[in-house]
Amino acid sequence: xxxxxxxxxxxxxxxxxxxxxxxxxxxxxxxxxxxxxxxxxxxxxxxxxxxxxxxxxxxxxxxxxxxxxxxxxxxxxxxxxxxxxxxxxxxxxxxxxxxxxxxxxxxxxxxxxxxxxxxxxxxxxxxxxxxxxxxxxxxxxxxxxxxxxxxxxxxxxxxxxxxxxxxxxxxxxxxxxxxxxxxxxxxxxxxxxxxxxxxxxxxxxxxxxxxxxxxxxxxxxxxxxxxxxxxxxxxxxxxxxxxxxxxxxxxxxxxxxxxxxxxxxxxxxxxxxxxxxxxxxxxxxxxxxxxxxxxxxxxxxxxxxxxxxxxxxxxxxxxxxxxxxxxxxxxxxxxxxxxxxxxxxxxxxxxxxxxxxxxxxxxxxxxxxxxxxxxxxxxxxxxxxx
Numbered sequence: 446x447x448x449x450x451x452x453x454x455x456x457x458x459x460x461x462x463x464x465x466x467x468x469x470x471x472x473x474x475x476x477x478x479x480x481x482x483x484x485x486x487x488x489x490x491x492x493x494x495x496x497x498x499x500x501x502x503x504x505x506x507x508x509x510x511x512x513x514x515x516x517x518x519x520x521x522x523x524x525x526x527x528x529x530x531x532x533x534x535x536x537x538x539x540x541x542x543x544x545x546x547x548x549x550x551x552x553x554x555x556x557x558x559x560x561x562x563x564x565x566x567x568x569x570x571x572x573x574x575x576x577x578x579x580x581x582x583x584x585x586x587x588x589x590x591x592x593x594x595x596x597x598x599x600x601x602x603x604x605x606x607x608x609x610x611x612x613x614x615x616x617x618x619x620x621x622x623x624x625x626x627x628x629x630x631x632x633x634x635x636x637x638x639x640x641x642x643x644x645x646x647x648x649x650x651x652x653x654x655x656x657x658x659x660x661x662x663x664x665x666x667x668x669x670x671x672x673x674x675x676x677x678x679x680x681x682x683x684x685x686x687x688x689x690x691x692x693x694x695x696x697x698x699x700x701x702x703x704x705x706x707x708x709x710x711x712x713x714x715x716x717x718x719x720x721x722x723x724x725x726x727x728x729x730x731x732x733x734x735x736x737x738x739x740x741x742x743x744x745x746x747x748x749x750x751x752x753x754x755x756x757x758x759x760x761x762x763x764x765x766x767x768x769x770x771x772x773x774x775x776x777x778x779x780x781x782x783x784x785x786x787x788x789x790x791x792x793x794x795x796x797x798x799x800x801x802x803x804x805x806x807x808x809x810x811x812x813x814x815x816x817x818x819x820x821x822x823x824x825x826x827x828x829x830x831x
Contacts, residue, residue: 446488446509448825453484455828456541460534477517482527483538484513490818495796495811497525528810529802535813536684540706542820542828543682547707549827554703556676556713559683559720560784561692563659563667564792564808565799568651570665575644576625582649583618590615621652628655651803655688668800668808672816673699674787676715676779680824681787681816682706686809692719696736697728713737715780723761730760737777740768791815 461479488509489500501521503510546552574582590611596604625647632645648654648666657667669690673683683703689695700711714729716738729736740750751769753762767773791797795815800808821828 446512448829449488449491449821450484450513452821452825452828453480453487455830456483456538458483458534460537461531477519477523477527479527481513481515481517482524485510485519485524486528486814487818487821488513490796490814491822493794493796495801497521497528500524528814529807530810532806532810532813535810535817539681539684539813539816539820542817542824543680543706545828546678546680546820546824547709551678551824551827552675552680552682552707553677554675554682554707554709554711556715556779557673557682557700557703557711558676558715558780558784559671559673559696559699560717560780560788561669561671561687561695561719562788562792563657564670564797565659566651566654566666566668566808567799567801567803568648568654568666570656572648572650573646573656573666574621574649575646576622579618579621579625579647579649583615583622586611586615586618617652618649621647621649624648624652653688653805654803655690657690668805669695670788670791670797670812671695671699672784672787672791673703674784676783678824679783679787681819684809684812684816686805686812688805692717693722694720694725696720696725700729700732700734713776715777715784717780723758726764727758727760730763735767736764737768737773737780738764739777740765787819791819795819 458479461483465476465479485500485504489495489503494500494503498521500510501519501524504514504519505511543552590608593604593608593611596607625645628645628647632643646656651666654666654668656664657669658664659667669687669692671683671685671687671692672681674680675682683699683706685695685699685702687695696714696716700714704711711734713735714737716736718739718741721738721741726736743750749769751765753765757765768777795818797811797815800811802808802811
């Protein structure tokens with residue numbers, strides 16, 4: 446707890462402070478120090494707590510949280526809003542953290558491992574509807590909002606809350622129709638998949654969520670978290686939450702993020718089979734990145750997957766041959782021994798077991814909090830200059 450406070454004190458919080466402004470002659474209240482809110486959520490993320498109401502209660506009942514608060518009174522609205530309102534600033538904190546670890550020669554992005562893991566959303570499967578259903582619900586939501594506006598002559602807090610709820614319901618349905626068009630476009634690009642001919646559907650409660658195949662074989666609403674880690678130190682160096690149902694094509698964006706964050710080039714990237722496309726292999730070669738990923742099993746029996754095909758580019762042919770060597774197979778084992786265990790820790794111990802917020806921007810914030818907490822737990826003394 447004291448270590449968390451000491452780490453937070455070392456960070457540059459300029460991006461958090463920019464939104465704090467004096468109200469001039471208008472009445473207002475003193476802003477809560479972002480340093481306090483960061484320390485609270487960072488410590489809560491370390492302990493796997495992801496509920497603002499629970500955190501508010503701990504701030505009055507638990508000694509570590511009371512010490513962090515220092516007598517400052519907080520409510521769960523303030524805590525919940527802060528947790529998801531600062532995506533850019535949280536990303537900058539991760540960059541600052543990686544800079545310290547890189548300077549200490551703990552982290553090097555020369556070899557990274559990447560994996561995607563599906564995280565269940567708060568939306569239910571029944572919230573997904575086809576276009577006709579969503580349009581019908583939107584028409585009803587608009588009528589309901591108009592009725593709420595006209596239901597009371599004198600505005601009250603309860604009336605304002607009812608109106609806000611009705612307005613947000615309408616906005617979610619409008620966004621669901623926008624997301625539905627994106628789903629339809631993605632389906633049109635699918636090749637010979639059983640789901641291609643099924644009607645497109647979108648969620649009325651979390652429009653950006655997608656129905657995804659989960660590890661147990663079932664299909665449920667989820668987001669796909671892409672993580673990149675330094676193979677040597679096991680530090681998280683890249684975080685990207687997406688609603689793509691496949692990992693294909695996600696290697697390059699995360700690689701670019703790691704290079705931008707560390708200001709160093711990635712030389713080797715370890716991926717699982719879900720990332721593999723011939724285009725990805727070619728692009729990595731152009732960027733002078735060596736990809737280690739399993740070669741898909743041939744459809745025809747008796748064909749050696751590691752023998753180049755006549756249609757292969759030079760980069761793809763080299764990749765096939767490389768993955769057939771003992772050295773490549775040995776090196777590739779680092780992927781499962783690093784990124785797979787980190788995925789499990791973030792889900793089981795850092796609050797990403799099931800998402801409690803909606804929308805890509807907000808779930809990205811939760812992923813960044815979890816990554817920050819993970820790095821503090823594993824590299825706290827180094828982040829403190831030890």
